Amino acid sequence: MNDYALLVDYEYCTGCHACEVACKQEHRIPAKKPGGIKIIELIEELPGRKLDITYFPLLTRFCLFCAPRVKRGLLPACVKHCMAQCLKFGRAEELAKKTPRKRRAVLWAR
Amino acid sequence: MSEKGIEVIRTTTWSAGPGCHGGCGVLAYVKDGRLVKIEGDPEHPWNQGRLCSRCLAITQYLYHPDRLRHPLKRVGKRGEGKWQRISWHEAFDLIEKKMKGIREVYGAESMIFLQGTGRDIGGWISMLAYAYGSPNWVFGLSGLACYTPRLMVMWITQGDHCVADASQWLPQRYDDPDYQIPRCIMVWGQSLPASCPDGFFGHWIVDLMKRGSELVVIDPRCTWLASRAKIWLQIRPGTDAALALCFLNIIINEGLYDEEFVKKWTNAPFLVRVDDSKKKLLRESDLRGNGGQDNFVVWDMTTNQPRIWRSALAEYASPDVNPTCEGTYKITLANGEVARCKTVWTALKESVSEYSPEKVAEITWARPEKIVEAARFYAKSRPASLHWGLPIDTIPSTTPTAQAIAHLWCLTGNLDVPGGNVIARYPLDVVTYPFHSGAGMLSLPPEVHEKRIGTWKYGPLKDFRAWAHPDTVLEQIFTEDPYPIKGMWIQTANPIACTGLEPRKWDEALKKLDFVAVIDLFMTPTAMLADVVLPAATFLEKNSLKAWWVPLQAINKVLTVRECKTDIEINFELAKRFNPEFPWKSIEEMYDHILKPSGMTYKELGKKGWVLPPKGHPTAPYRRYEKGLLRPDKKPGFLTPSGKIELYSSWLEHWKLEPLPYYEEPPFSPISTPDLYKEYPLIMTTGRRSSAYFHSEHRMIPWLREIEPDPIIEIHPETAEQLGIKDGDLVWVENWLGKCRRKARVTPVVHPEIVMVTHGWWLPEKPGPEPSLFGVWEVNVNQLIPMGHTGKSGYGCPLKSILCKVYKTGGE
Numbered sequence: 001m002n003d004y005a006l007l008v009d010y011e012y013c014t015g016c017h018a019c020e021v022a023c024k025q026e027h028r029i030p031a032k033k034p035g036g037i038k039i040i041e042l043i044e045e046l047p048g049r050k051l052d053i054t055y056f057p058l059l060t061r062f063c064l065f066c067a068p069r070v071k072r073g074l075l076p077a078c079v080k081h082c083m084a085q086c087l088k089f090g091r092a093e094e095l096a097k098k099t100p101r102k103r104r105a106v107l108w109a110r
Numbered sequence: 111m112s113e114k115g116i117e118v119i120r121t122t123t124w125s126a127g128p129g130c131h132g133g134c135g136v137l138a139y140v141k142d143g144r145l146v147k148i149e150g151d152p153e154h155p156w157n158q159g160r161l162c163s164r165c166l167a168i169t170q171y172l173y174h175p176d177r178l179r180h181p182l183k184r185v186g187k188r189g190e191g192k193w194q195r196i197s198w199h200e201a202f203d204l205i206e207k208k209m210k211g212i213r214e215v216y217g218a219e220s221m222i223f224l225q226g227t228g229r230d231i232g233g234w235i236s237m238l239a240y241a242y243g244s245p246n247w248v249f250g251l252s253g254l255a256c257y258t259p260r261l262m263v264m265w266i267t268q269g270d271h272c273v274a275d276a277s278q279w280l281p282q283r284y285d286d287p288d289y290q291i292p293r294c295i296m297v298w299g300q301s302l303p304a305s306c307p308d309g310f311f312g313h314w315i316v317d318l319m320k321r322g323s324e325l326v327v328i329d330p331r332c333t334w335l336a337s338r339a340k341i342w343l344q345i346r347p348g349t350d351a352a353l354a355l356c357f358l359n360i361i362i363n364e365g366l367y368d369e370e371f372v373k374k375w376t377n378a379p380f381l382v383r384v385d386d387s388k389k390k391l392l393r394e395s396d397l398r399g400n401g402g403q404d405n406f407v408v409w410d411m412t413t414n415q416p417r418i419w420r421s422a423l424a425e426y427a428s429p430d431v432n433p434t435c436e437g438t439y440k441i442t443l444a445n446g447e448v449a450r451c452k453t454v455w456t457a458l459k460e461s462v463s464e465y466s467p468e469k470v471a472e473i474t475w476a477r478p479e480k481i482v483e484a485a486r487f488y489a490k491s492r493p494a495s496l497h498w499g500l501p502i503d504t505i506p507s508t509t510p511t512a513q514a515i516a517h518l519w520c521l522t523g524n525l526d527v528p529g530g531n532v533i534a535r536y537p538l539d540v541v542t543y544p545f546h547s548g549a550g551m552l553s554l555p556p557e558v559h560e561k562r563i564g565t566w567k568y569g570p571l572k573d574f575r576a577w578a579h580p581d582t583v584l585e586q587i588f589t590e591d592p593y594p595i596k597g598m599w600i601q602t603a604n605p606i607a608c609t610g611l612e613p614r615k616w617d618e619a620l621k622k623l624d625f626v627a628v629i630d631l632f633m634t635p636t637a638m639l640a641d642v643v644l645p646a647a648t649f650l651e652k653n654s655l656k657a658w659w660v661p662l663q664a665i666n667k668v669l670t671v672r673e674c675k676t677d678i679e680i681n682f683e684l685a686k687r688f689n690p691e692f693p694w695k696s697i698e699e700m701y702d703h704i705l706k707p708s709g710m711t712y713k714e715l716g717k718k719g720w721v722l723p724p725k726g727h728p729t730a731p732y733r734r735y736e737k738g739l740l741r742p743d744k745k746p747g748f749l750t751p752s753g754k755i756e757l758y759s760s761w762l763e764h765w766k767l768e769p770l771p772y773y774e775e776p777p778f779s780p781i782s783t784p785d786l787y788k789e790y791p792l793i794m795t796t797g798r799r800s801s802a803y804f805h806s807e808h809r810m811i812p813w814l815r816e817i818e819p820d821p822i823i824e825i826h827p828e829t830a831e832q833l834g835i836k837d838g839d840l841v842w843v844e845n846w847l848g849k850c851r852r853k854a855r856v857t858p859v860v861h862p863e864i865v866m867v868t869h870g871w872w873l874p875e876k877p878g879p880e881p882s883l884f885g886v887w888e889v890n891v892n893q894l895i896p897m898g899h900t901g902k903s904g905y906g907c908p909l910k911s912i913l914c915k916v917y918k919t920g921g922e
Binding site: 012014015016017018020021022024025026030031032043045049050051052053055080081082083084085 | 147148149150152159160161162163166167169303304312313316317319320332333334336337342344801802812813814815816817857858859
């Protein structure tokens with residue numbers, strides 16, 4: 001799994017929480033127990049009453065990169081269901097090339 | 111999950127489960143008859159593999175320990191929470207006996223059939239009501255303020271409904287050669303990613319943003335979309351019409367409209383009499399005694415004479431008419447009188463010219479230069495798409511507001527063009543949900559339809575769709591005038607916690623009735639007041655079909671949960687018992703009948719899963735008005751009374767409502783009610799969407815409740831500081847009607863003078879029996895919002911704009 005990475009194109013994350021529930025369903029993690037991914041919300045005031053609202057899907061220490069799924073050729077549960085399709089999974093080198101330069105994005109590798 | 115013995119079944123979401131208006135293709139993973147997992151179907155054109163939190167949590171929903179699993183009969187007092195388990199057989203017998211008793215003594219109209227939002231139930235509950243013989247099928251939200259008001263306005267203006275075009279009608283979606291990405295999307299009052307709007311997948315907007323669409327967002331709250339918009343207009347709730355009229359002013363007076371389209375396809379050139387105290391469209395019958403009352407008059411520039419437009423034939427009565435859109439004309443009438451007339455266009459132009467950016471900035475609180483920028487950006491972008499939300503319905507001035515907004519896509523020629531607002535018809539003309547006025551699955555004789563409550567007060571209620579008027583229904587339960595109401599059939603709806611404004615009145619009304627049946631999936635505050643409660647099924651437990659808007663889809667049964675039955679099974683069984691001449695022997699036979707226009711049987715659809723109407727079919731885009739695909743006579747034009755887009759509405763004229771759009775101040779506001787405003791100095795708005803919940807549902811689902819654990823009020827940091835309120839404090843939200851308790855969420859997403867109080871709350875973890883009713887009286891915000899304040903059309907209600915005060919609990 002060390003070759004893999006997760007690209008978080010979080011400019012487009014809408015904070016819908018589908019990734020969190022997808023993770024909990026896949027790994028049968030009950031509510032109130034930490035899952036592998038968690039949405040962080042950041043609201044900052046800009047001039048003229050405009051706000052910047054940023055949601056960021058943060059991989060927690062419990063994320064396994066969905067190893068059992070990936071071994072079967074499937075995408076991680078969060079990537080598969082991301083409503084904004086702002087999560088991409090693949091080989092780290094290939095994803096590094098696909099990482100957008102003009103907007104905020106993060107490449108998680110292990 | 112890699113266990114063996116797992117079967118994967120493909121189906122479609124709609125209704126209970128995720129709760130929403132559905133459309134997503136899913137793969138259900140089933141082992142030994144039990145759902146182990148759900149995933150999005152990557153091959154489905156609607157969601158393309160994605161799935162929301164509510165659907166992903168469905169294992170917790172299906173097998174929740176509190177889920178209703180068998181029919182219950184009340185054995186204590188209403189609300190006491192004493193129930194006896196009964197069999198389906200006993201339940202159906204009991205219901206049949208009670209309801210036939212009411213029908214015999216008081217007449218079938220004394221039974222109300224109440225539903226919640228438009229899901230896979232509307233067709234079936236109305237079928238049951240009509241089989242029983244009652245015309246009183248109703249949606250419980252005051253002023254039918256959910257889509258019906260906007261649908262009505264689209265129907266009278268352009269003869270068909272339309273939606274923002276996100277390529278949903280095309281097989282290759284965004285890559286389809288027939289599609290164009292909208293350059294501008296105007297999102298009017300909706301947080302799309304947090305909701306599943308009617309017939310639209312919210313994240314399609316995000317797909318389009320990635321492909322280059324830029325947004326104009328109109329919203330009192332700074333939503334995520336607003337924060338990503340090119341232009342965000344933060345308006346005062348309920349002032350939307352003023353803004354739309356100002357947009358029209360700018361678009362018309364700066365010449366940014368599509369002149370050719372307006373002249374050819376709208377009734378802009380029609381003449382309107384303006385010398386009377388009552389304005390009226392000039393008819394052929396005004397010009398000559400034997401002239402048609404439905405034919406209209408234009409001024410022909412070639413002959414300098416009035417010329418006749420024959421509505422039924424959708425053509426001028428004489429060749430080579432070159433009508434003018436502008437001007438004032440004197441026309442000699444059949445009785446010798448000379449009438450002063452203006453063109454519709456001139457009348458519209460004069461009326462919108464009153465709404466200057468400065469004046470409208472004062473009304474709406476948006477900045478004048480931003481208003482101008484937004485109007486120009488929308489009008490100059492081709493194609494431009496407009497997506498509007500429920501806030502256009504949930505204000506009393508809904509009808510003129512929706513009309514002003516609909517004029518935007520009509521004037522800019524963005525109707526039924528790729529990437530604009532595409533005409534939305536039922537795929538292949540298969541109707542599973544009775545949007546249209548008229549019969550649906552069964553019909554009633556006209557003398558019975560005349561008893562439909564509220565039709566005698568409101569023209570649109572009578573002529574558009576078949577709803578009874580909820581506010582008048584509630585009133586009539588108490589007044590019994592013109593006839594008594596004795597029973598209510600409440601199916602997957604929760605008026606005490608969600609659709610009912612002034613819920614104490616609903617509580618009192620239900621207790622006054624002789625018989626109440628509730629069909630639901632969980633014991634709700636409303637179900638607690640019933641005599642019989644029946645356990646309903648989720649979408650995974652049923653065979654059904656979905657046809658709004660696209661694709662035409664099968665809902666394939668995946669599994670069974672205990673004794674739960676589907677809405678259609680329950681309605682079908684009782685419809686047969688109430689109507690000995692009920693035409694179908696089995697549900698599948700009925701589905702085959704519904705599917706006839708598609709040329710498929712239900713089995714065939716089930717195998718295909720989903721079907722898009724082929725190119726060239728009247729239910730497939732684009733530019734159908736040019737090709738004669740909208741009208742049964744195959745003439746170019748629209749399905750309106752005149753065959754034109756009616757900027758000046760003959761239907762509104764017929765109903766004695768103002769035929770052109772105008773602005774109306776909300777009934778409770780700093781301007782309308784300054785005395786109340788002194789005591790209640792904050793504007794309260796409600797109904798913002800949550801991705802974890804569908805209205806009053808899902809509060810008992812652990813994976814979802816942890817996303818949004820508390821009933822909250824959003825309050826701006828400056829306002830909170832003035833009131834000594836800190837984030838997380840418990841506060842009372844109160845006005846002259848009532849109060850509710852909320853946790854303060856101090857956030858700059860709301861305006862300092864506006865608070866947002868989330869809707870649909872009850873607390874399933876609290877005791878069910880009265881007086882608690884699952885804590886509904888502590889948290890339900892509808893206690894601050896009145897019934898009976900619909901607009902002049904009978905539609906709309908003051909959900910978005912009411913007044914309140916907020917203070918910390920403990921200090922009272």
